[in-house]
């Protein structure tokens with residue numbers, strides 16, 4: 001009754017989504033009981049806490065604080081609280097303007113370590129920054145090199161995660177996904193899953209943690225392959241709290257949270273592991289007394305239980321500081337006491353200095369403060385095992401390199417898969433090469449084609465004297481066959497891959513294929529069309545004297561085409577050579593083991609501007625095809641079968657166009673190496689074989705049964721003479737040739 005009351009303002013989360021007050025106020029009351037009953041501490045005073053609801057809300061907290069500070073019936077000498085950092089930050093930013101010291105029993109935001117913003121602030125719960133050291137140590141311990149992070153968008157979590165990203169980078173740990181969310185984490189969880197992360201570091205309040213884990217359940221991100229690492233100051237069985245915001249049952253939440261790893265500042269050291277506390281209580285005695293004051297046999301189920309020792313020690317910190325402040329104030333000239341406290345800066349400075357240098361054994365362990373006002377303490381690792389939080393290790397960030405977790409004396413960590421989960425799917429290369437069997441099949445087909453071309457060549461040479469062969473320009477036909485053979489050879493070069501050849505050889509084969517294909521095409525189609533050009537020349541010449549185009553001239557045109565090809569090939573090689581490049585395809589998860597992901601790698605021979613070079617060939621060959629089609633159309637009425645290939649040329653052009661139009665886009669889209677080879681090789685083979693067969697098979701069939709007409713006989717002799725340097729024909733032959741031309745022209749007019 002002789003004692004003067006010293007009022008402390010207590011900011012407690014009594015209400016709202018993060019109401020954590022069930023255990024906080026009883027812990028504060030217990031401290032008040034012990035302090036007020038202790039004759040050695042503030043003997044002339046009775047310490048009283050005036051509670052005010054700060055919620056987990058800055059506005060509510062600051063409103064409550066000002067209302068109490070403006071209430072002149074009670075002078076508050078210090079502030080205890082708040083709980084959530086979002087409530088503590090604005091109050092601590094304002095309270096120093098009232099020359100008040102503020103001590104939080106729970107806030108862990110790294111932002112609160114800023115002395116510029118919070119010059120008179122202290123806290124008993126260590127900053128979440130120290131949790132980062134344990135996160136990194138944990139990753140190192142289990143050789144996890146790739147992790148994902150997800151946090152609720154709030155300064156407390158953003159700052160901690162940003163610091164973790166820096167620490168992880170320094171430690172050689174790659175953060176493969178860094179997600180944050182405001183109130184719906186579904187997309188972010190899906191992103192983490194899609195990127196293949198298995199070690200997920202989360203930071204959020206309990207009500208958001210439920211949303212994260214429900215989304216994780218729906219995405220099947222739990223079980224032996226996933227490790228979730230969370231701050232463990234979340235409330236007791238936070239995942240089981242009824243929550244309309246989630247669409248998961250309690251069983252599902254139990255399943256998804258099973259075996260998560262929690263990191264938390266040590267707050268209730270075991271009796272065997274602690275020095276006697278200033279209050280004289282052991283941890284177990286403290287808990288027993290707490291049960292009584294909280295009237296709860298299972299205090300661990302109360303909200304805020306994690307912070308009870310910090311709350312108890314916060315009030316003790318205030319009491320010890322005030323006790324010493326009273327002594328120092330009395331020594332001043334003129335002497336003063338706490339009774340005269342009126343929000344003056346001198347008293348505030350005295351109390352600040354005292355707390356800055358305070359050291360005592362609290363219930364939560366040794367209490368001392370860093371210059372930033374942060375509590376320095378031990379960090380505990382826990383794991384949820386069978387629904388209980390089990391201590392599995394401890395780390396003292398101040399000892400050694402601050403990276404060593406001590407596992408001795410704690411329960412072993414439990415991995416439901418029987419082994420430490422891996423941090424990422426095992427990446428394997430899937431070097432896609434053309435299968436040997438497919439290459440051999442291609443080579444056999446090409447050989448068959450070459451043999452076929454050889455047969456036609458032999459036939460052509462053997463029956464070169466036969467009129468029907470003579471009339472079809474055998475020399476030019478031979479060049480066509482050589483072109484066909486080059487196209488067949490290109491199929492073999494195309495199939496040489498890095499599984500059977502070195503990279504250098506592969507590139508050379510690729511170049512050889514390009515040469516064979518381009519020159520082969522020019523020779524085959526150039527020959528075919530040049531023959532037709534000759535026929536066209538004869539039948540469209542308006543003069544009476546027919547000059548027949550000689551073979552040499554046709555060879556000259558072919559040579560021009562080939563020279564053009566060679567020129568492009570030389571320029572291509574000189575300016576933009578083909579080189580071996582690796583193409584990486586989309587990753588594929590192994591069918592049988594979803595820990596393994598394959599990256600398809602295809603060795604390509606490419607050059608930076610190859611589109612233009614290939615385009616040049618397309619333009620030349622395309623023009624050649626158009627020109628050939630035009631000639632075939634113009635000479636379609638020539639009735640001498642051995643002379644007229646127009647029908648066949650039409651078929652060949654049609655074949656090549658159809659095969660190119662189907663093949664080119666499909667071959668661009670087809671990424672699978674074998675399918676690509678099979679398609680391209682088949683198209684080249686088909687186009688070449690059809691062309692050769694369409695042109696030569698009729699000739700083979702005609703060799704016996706064709707009786708050339710008189711006009712044909714005449715023309716053959718005319719052509720023969722011209723081809724062999726003859727300059728004129730006798731008048732009968734010419735007349736007959738003229739008659740044939742006349743007939744063709746009349747036919748043409750009629751049809752027009």
Ligand SMILES: NCCCC(=O)O
Nearest residue numbers: 084085106107108233
């Ligand atoms: N001990 C939980 C604190 C959370 C926060 O600082 O907001």
